[in-house]
Amino acid sequence: MSSDPWQQWRAFSALFTPGAAAAAPGRGGPASFAPFTETAERFAAAARAYMDATKALAAAPADATRMFTDSLRELFADFQPWNAGMGTGPGGAPSGFTTNTAALGAAREHQQRGERMAEAWRRFEDAQRRLQRLGADMLRDAAAHLASRLGTSAPVDNPEALRKLYDAWIDCAEEAYGRTAHSEAFCNALAESVNASADWRRELLASMEHSAKFLDLPTRSEVNTVLQRVKTLEEEVRVLRKAAEPKAAEPKAAEPKAAARKARPARPKAKR
Amino acid sequence: MTLSRLHEELAAASHCAAGCSQKQAVWHSGKVTLYRYQSIARPAAAAPLLIVYALVNRPYMMDLQEDRSLIRGLLAQGLDVYLIDWGYPDGADRFTTLADYIDGYLASCVQHILNEHRLEALNVLGVCQGGVLSLCFSSLYPQHVKNLITMVTPVDFHTPADLLSKWVRKIDVATWVGGGNVSGDTLNQLFLSLMPFRLRQQKYVDLMSGTPDRARIENFMRVEQWIFDSPDQAGAAFREFVTWFYQENRLIHNRLEISDRKVDLRGLRVPILNLIGKRDHLVPPPASLALQQLVGSADYTALELDLGHIGMYISARAQHEVPAAIAQWLEAR
Numbered sequence: 001m002s003s004d005p006w007q008q009w010r011a012f013s014a015l016f017t018p019g020a021a022a023a024a025p026g027r028g029g030p031a032s033f034a035p036f037t038e039t040a041e042r043f044a045a046a047a048r049a050y051m052d053a054t055k056a057l058a059a060a061p062a063d064a065t066r067m068f069t070d071s072l073r074e075l076f077a078d079f080q081p082w083n084a085g086m087g088t089g090p091g092g093a094p095s096g097f098t099t100n101t102a103a104l105g106a107a108r109e110h111q112q113r114g115e116r117m118a119e120a121w122r123r124f125e126d127a128q129r130r131l132q133r134l135g136a137d138m139l140r141d142a143a144a145h146l147a148s149r150l151g152t153s154a155p156v157d158n159p160e161a162l163r164k165l166y167d168a169w170i171d172c173a174e175e176a177y178g179r180t181a182h183s184e185a186f187c188n189a190l191a192e193s194v195n196a197s198a199d200w201r202r203e204l205l206a207s208m209e210h211s212a213k214f215l216d217l218p219t220r221s222e223v224n225t226v227l228q229r230v231k232t233l234e235e236e237v238r239v240l241r242k243a244a245e246p247k248a249a250e251p252k253a254a255e256p257k258a259a260a261r262k263a264r265p266a267r268p269k270a271k272r
Numbered sequence: 273m274t275l276s277r278l279h280e281e282l283a284a285a286s287h288c289a290a291g292c293s294q295k296q297a298v299w300h301s302g303k304v305t306l307y308r309y310q311s312i313a314r315p316a317a318a319a320p321l322l323i324v325y326a327l328v329n330r331p332y333m334m335d336l337q338e339d340r341s342l343i344r345g346l347l348a349q350g351l352d353v354y355l356i357d358w359g360y361p362d363g364a365d366r367f368t369t370l371a372d373y374i375d376g377y378l379a380s381c382v383q384h385i386l387n388e389h390r391l392e393a394l395n396v397l398g399v400c401q402g403g404v405l406s407l408c409f410s411s412l413y414p415q416h417v418k419n420l421i422t423m424v425t426p427v428d429f430h431t432p433a434d435l436l437s438k439w440v441r442k443i444d445v446a447t448w449v450g451g452g453n454v455s456g457d458t459l460n461q462l463f464l465s466l467m468p469f470r471l472r473q474q475k476y477v478d479l480m481s482g483t484p485d486r487a488r489i490e491n492f493m494r495v496e497q498w499i500f501d502s503p504d505q506a507g508a509a510f511r512e513f514v515t516w517f518y519q520e521n522r523l524i525h526n527r528l529e530i531s532d533r534k535v536d537l538r539g540l541r542v543p544i545l546n547l548i549g550k551r552d553h554l555v556p557p558p559a560s561l562a563l564q565q566l567v568g569s570a571d572y573t574a575l576e577l578d579l580g581h582i583g584m585y586i587s588a589r590a591q592h593e594v595p596a597a598i599a600q601w602l603e604a605r
Contacts, residue, residue, distance in 0.1 A: 173469045191442035198447040
């Protein structure tokens with residue numbers, strides 16, 4: 001195996017990324033590896049360019065650092081864990097309903113439901129935009145910290161230096177992310193994103209239940225009602241059974257308390 | 273090692289079974305099972321120890337492999353170990369509440385053990401969220417708890433470093449959960465989002481960059497399996513937990529009720545050992561340390577270890593320190 005982690009990653013990617021079957025004939029692999037493999041490789045390419053620039057002195061170290069950190073910001077621009085973090089957002093196309101239209105006539109309830117869905121979608125998109133802005137700021141913050149950590153000295157061009165550079169970037173990114181994630185603005189935007197998607201989902205469910213009733217199909221609400229009745233019955237049975245149990249089933253309260261202090265070994269055949 | 277060999281090791285390791293100690297199911301109800309572990313050492317003179325694990329994630333993290341098993345360490349100390357496996361809730365469990373878990377399943381497990389051993393009280397070890405459940409149970413049934421051990425257990429949910437708490441405080445949990453369960457996949461993404469660059473990037477680079485031997489890869493894959501083997505959460509219990517603890521911080525404000533009964537930690541007077549991970553990113557140390565100010569116990573011990581949340585169960589250091597600390601503490605009582 002190569003000692004260069006980035007070459008390892010390239011080979012690893014070839015083994016596990018669908019479409020790279022030629023590198024590993026007959027073996028499939030988890031596609032989930034692809035995103036971070038690709039990111040690692042792109043990081044390696046940017047780092048290589050940075051090292052080459054500083055080595056050849058084609059650019060001043062400060063300029064090379066700026067170019068490097070800019071490329072990292074671009075590389076991680078789509079890295080938005082919060083999108084997946086709190087449940088799926090509205091996945092479908094936005095509703096054709098618009099808000100601020102008078103709801104009149106027999107279809108007014110459906111119209112209002114559609115308007116609520118459209119409004120929830122608008123709130124969700126707005127929250128996502130706020131999160132994206134915060135994400136961009138976070139990456140700028142991370143890049144600035146990495147640049148200050150790199151200073152003006154040129155790094156040594158070897159696999160260990162590359163790995164240290166990567167770890168330094170992860171440290172800076174994580175620290176910047178931590179500052180952002182703890183901020184009021186981020187918490188507000190994240191909560192609004194989750195709340196809006198939950199509102200949208202609730203209205204969608206109501207809409208689907210309406211259609212199900214029309215087709216005489218059981219709805220989730222009806223199933224829930226049955227489940228709650230079963231749960232209530234189970235609780236009643238449990239209470240009745242407990243009341244019917246003889247007192248002997250209670251813990252041996254009559255035993256001297258000293259017995260509880262030193263429990264009897266319950267397994268005489270225990271290995272010694 | 274060639275790359276082909278590495279590929280084979282990864283593929284083989286991904287199917288390795290987690291859990292190493294012999295155990296027997298001794299009680300079950302619905303999806304909940306109570307296990308008793310087979311002893312491997314001379315029995316200690318201590319009451320049985322019931323491990324109450326969290327509802328999120330699976331309890332086999334406590335018994336991952338022979339050299340990374342807190343349970344094995346406890347068994348080696350001669351303790352009689354029981355464990356509650358909450359199972360995988362499905363849609364039929366969506367209305368299961370915290371009262372059902374604490375006053376129903378947990379209380380029934382305790383009752384079973386007490387009946388089997390003809391005891392009045394046993395020892396309880398609550399882990400993470402399971403520690404919260406254990407605190408509630410101990411407050412409701414102090415007569416059944418001889419000693420209480422809490423491990424990486426949050427008590428104050430509003431400490432400054434608690435990112436999870438900050439995120440969920442403004443979320444409309446009732447609407448978010450809706451009438452259903454909360455999927456394990458959602459929780460996985462949420463936990464990854466706490467440290468996304470490390471958990472979604474760096475750890476895989478570490479995997480590739482380190483020594484590619486079989487044991488190391490299997491260790492990695494066992495933990496990887498555990499991390500993403502997240503059960504769906506019963507909707508009602510999840511909603512209650514987030515609302516009552518993360519949002520309203522009811523333990524701190526002494527406003528928690530389970531089954532219409534007050535959970536007043538000030539009335540909790542059993543001996544308490546509080547195990548805290550100094551580098552815990554999920555449960556910041558101050559969130560656990562707050563316990564001392566809340567309980568009425570005169571016999572309270574806090575043990576801070578230089579470990580992270582998961583390291584508390586599986587790190588090499590934990591294997592040496594944690595079971596021995598628990599056994600010694602119990603023996604002294």
